[in-house]
Amino acid sequence: MRAEAAHDILKKYLRENRNLRSTPERFAILDAVLQTQGHFDAESLYYRLISDGVKVSKATVYNTLGLLLNAGLVSKYRFAEKTSRYEKAFGRPQHHHLVCLACGDIIEFVSDRLERIQEEVCGEKDFTPQSSSLQIFGTCARCRKK
Amino acid sequence: MRAEAAHDILKKYLRENRNLRSTPERFAILDAVLQTQGHFDAESLYYRLISDGVKVSKATVYNTLGLLLNAGLVSKYRFAEKTSRYEKAFGRPQHHHLVCLACGDIIEFVSDRLERIQEEVCGEKDFTPQSSSLQIFGTCARCRKK
DNA sequence: CTCGGTGCAAATGCTTTGCAATGTC
DNA sequence: GACATTGCAAAGCATTTGCACCGAG
Numbered sequence: 001m002r003a004e005a006a007h008d009i010l011k012k013y014l015r016e017n018r019n020l021r022s023t024p025e026r027f028a029i030l031d032a033v034l035q036t037q038g039h040f041d042a043e044s045l046y047y048r049l050i051s052d053g054v055k056v057s058k059a060t061v062y063n064t065l066g067l068l069l070n071a072g073l074v075s076k077y078r079f080a081e082k083t084s085r086y087e088k089a090f091g092r093p094q095h096h097h098l099v100c101l102a103c104g105d106i107i108e109f110v111s112d113r114l115e116r117i118q119e120e121v122c123g124e125k126d127f128t129p130q131s132s133s134l135q136i137f138g139t140c141a142r143c144r145k146k
Numbered sequence: 147m148r149a150e151a152a153h154d155i156l157k158k159y160l161r162e163n164r165n166l167r168s169t170p171e172r173f174a175i176l177d178a179v180l181q182t183q184g185h186f187d188a189e190s191l192y193y194r195l196i197s198d199g200v201k202v203s204k205a206t207v208y209n210t211l212g213l214l215l216n217a218g219l220v221s222k223y224r225f226a227e228k229t230s231r232y233e234k235a236f237g238r239p240q241h242h243h244l245v246c247l248a249c250g251d252i253i254e255f256v257s258d259r260l261e262r263i264q265e266e267v268c269g270e271k272d273f274t275p276q277s278s279s280l281q282i283f284g285t286c287a288r289c290r291k292k
Numbered sequence: 293c294t295c296g297g298t299g300c301a302a303a304t305g306c307t308t309t310g311c312a313a314t315g316t317c
Numbered sequence: 318g319a320c321a322t323t324g325c326a327a328a329g330c331a332t333t334t335g336c337a338c339c340g341a342g
Binding site for chain 1: 295296297298299300306307
């Protein structure tokens with residue numbers, strides 16, 4: 001996944017939603033997101049930007065994450081905690097999560113059959129899906145053995 | 147679903163977790179939960195209790211909802227909003243949600259095959275499931291036609 | 293030059309907490 | 318009696334907002 005391609009998607013999104021402007025902050029935040037692995041929250045992303053010498057405010061981070069969400073470049077989740085968690089969505093397959101309630105660890109999985117069931121349900125209910133999130137809460141192998 | 151049966155489950159839960167006491171507030175809150183249909187949030191449950199003449203504080207409502215969650219008598223969800231939503235879990239089948247991002251409406255659905263896929267995934271990953279929540283976000287038929 | 297965007301700090305709103313009084317066991 | 322639970326109000330905390338300045342188009 002090249003940063004340029006993601007930049008183009010954001011530019012296109014901004015262009016198509018007239019009056020949205022291309023600012024250096026927005027692209028700096030996008031770059032920081034692209035460097036992440038796994039999940040992150042707004043606060044830690046903010047601190048990473050600051051420590052990398054990028055001058056942004058928390059307000060702009062929250063704002064821009066919302067923008068990236070609409071542009072389809074990040075996904076947003078709420079697991080058990082009060083903090084919202086994000087992850088880059090660009091170039092990653094649709095996937096779901098096993099959340100360990102003991103250690104907080106998150107295991108990802110992909111299932112074609114799950115995707116198919118979702119399509120069927122949406123068809124039956126005449127619902128147009130945009131995104132989805134299956135979270136299975138429980139205990140991971142390591143914690144169970146403790 | 148009889149209130150008594152739910153009371154018994156709560157009593158059993160309290161008994162099995164030593165030092166937890168049976169208080170009138172806890173049972174009053176459980177009764178209020180049993181009277182709900184669909185989803186509710188802590189605040190609205192609190193106001194309903196108050197207007198029914200039950201003397202409780204918000205703190206106790208939040209506290210007790212946590213207890214009922216652990217006892218398996220309610221489920222807790224976080225959809226798109228910042229407020230947590232609950233629903234009674236007693237005597238209801240496991241089900242999932244289509245969340246309309248336009249009107250906030252929530253459509254429930256049940257799928258045996260989905261349950262089976264979850265079991266399979268948990269087996270593969272050596273994960274012990276406790277609860278799960280599939281949310282499909284999108285647009286409902288009514289909003290799409292507007 | 294026009295407005296949308298930014299940074300700050302203050303505001304918001306859900307949820308939790310501290311503490312004295314209360315009631316269960 | 319001991320100590321878990323309650324009620325109240327205050328504290329917490331993630332997120333949003335108001336507003337003056339800044340800068341993209």
